Amino acid sequence: MRSTRTSAPLRRGRRTVLTATGLVAVLALTATACGGSEEDKASDKPDAGTSQAADSDGGKVRIPSDIADKLKEHGIDADQWKNGGWEDWDKDKWLREAKDFVNPVIEGLWKPERMRSAEEADKTVTTKDASAAQGVSDPEPAPVEAQAEKTPYHENAAPVGKVFFDSPDGPSVCSGTVIKDVNHPGKSNLVWTAGHCVHAGGNGGWYRNLVFVPAYNDLGKSEAELGNANASEIAPYGNWWADWASTSNGWIQGGSETGGDGAAYDYAVLHVKPEQGSKSLEETVGAALDVDFSAPSAAEAGDMGAWGYPAAPPYNGLQMFKCLDAPGRFSLSPGLPTMYRIGCTMTGGSSGGGWFRVLDGKTVLVSNTSIGPTDNTWLAGPQLGRDAEALYQNMSKTYGGQ
Template structure:
């Protein structure tokens, strides 16, 4: 599984700008502002002048980037600051073979026993065997999907959930996932070529049953590229490859746009988006919670959607930081970022957390309890694209 980033005393937001072929132009910290002019590449991508100049400052040429320059992970080429994020659509990059083969995870497991951590921690839960969801996934959990991205070690995967957008009711393009699925933390920067595939492998076939998968099999509702993202400053400032103090703030929100120029939003495409609860009840008052995702590390193959249902317990990483939720679950790496759902006041599924860390033995998972910091990230990402 993957661990998380250390939390700092002060909580903040890290805004992300991205270039996308179908976007009018990336937002910036001044929501609603528009550049006075823009330059276009030969394939029609609109690049606002201020963004283009920023890319030049870092020595990037968009055409070279799309032709493979993105594979350059030199320290001075690995952008980490908010205003430096670039994620231009590279049409066809995520072809079926590359989607199927993206099974690495960006971080490593935590120790099996972290009982020495200070704070409020309940006994380690008994493992709960992950159960495969029935296919087609679009009928059972249409808001779930797989997140694909590139790292210095190769292509990697996480899981994500389509969530409602207060700025665009019924037409959301927001995806909830883990912070470590978009940013490497203290010793790195933003991952690249980040994309979301709703209802990935909708038919629920195994890797062996997909020797030569088609795009329709793996991405029946298309591929959506991130043209915006937000995560907490804690993860960016202190996140590490084996977790850390930032776990209670390991969340991120992506804004996506279709690779193939569709006019439909992600929510309209999938027919589903779940609400996010930033004031979920205390652990003793929650009867059960489900963790959902596409586990890719053995014994799973990354192609099928699984779920664990358990009554949550509490896990404390740092005494003065928020206590996390913890569930018994045998899911492995790849399920990170997947939504933790419970029944909301209206009886509908509501997102209350996301998979963040887990042990080598894959017997449990932990996720952040979403509070003010998570709400700030969510609302800022919604506001950023409110006028688009």
């Protein structure tokens, strides 16, 4: 697909901001973290039949037997991995291991300064073929200027956070949202983000050292104010390592650095566990959102809001922003599923951030930021239907209780 205009995920433009007061009011979720019980600690125990992140045990990596065997199959020594072996990005080997997500905990890896060094995940740069989309896409929306979220974030957008990971190009960053686990009410360890924030698509494999940080920089401090910030200021609820990640086959097979045929399937779910602690993510943060898998049409969906941490200029990734708009239809090709599109000036780094709408009086996640143009005037995100729900259900039933 060639086009007269390049587009990149999470960068957008400017338009008149809608007064979606209902959406903003409902999203303002105050964290009310609950105390954990002994029963809660069971979720920290690795199951030998599942893929879990490694635990820290006396300074050594402790990995369930199935993952230890998988690492050995790929010639990976757990201790070497922890001590820097994960930085070996042999391209051929990476491709062969694309089906295997292995993410051992490396305690202390994601320090505040390393998080600040992470660059936006610009893996969904895509070209917009206007002629191919005629009759499928609605007219391009007017830009909507992104608005800074009020602080502290845990009182105004508690489920939102940042997703950090390592790619062959170095530390990278996206955004993500704490979602409810229908099979484990009140104790969710699930995070929604974009597929390109966990997997490189058709030309690569799974990224490494995936961590979710809810309410990152909770008080919205400036770069100067964070010069000597400690870990609790940057990550008030700690670091949550993904012990499993799932994204769509559509993204794995069709996703590319130019978005490709995988853009409409650019979503992912993480199951996470705390680097330290025993309570679930939902209990710790005090909030989580349901996911709307009804895939309403753009005309039926009503107003939507996109939340995230834009990191590419003019933003620096330290503060949370949001855009509110009425969605339109967008497609890269008549043969691909229709996506949602809203006006928004957020840039790279907001990728994976949740899109929310009000359904039956409560805020639900309806999409996530995937792609957008290089002039940062709009964002597009996938419609979440049966395939997305099946991916979510499988993650919940298979790994949710761990």
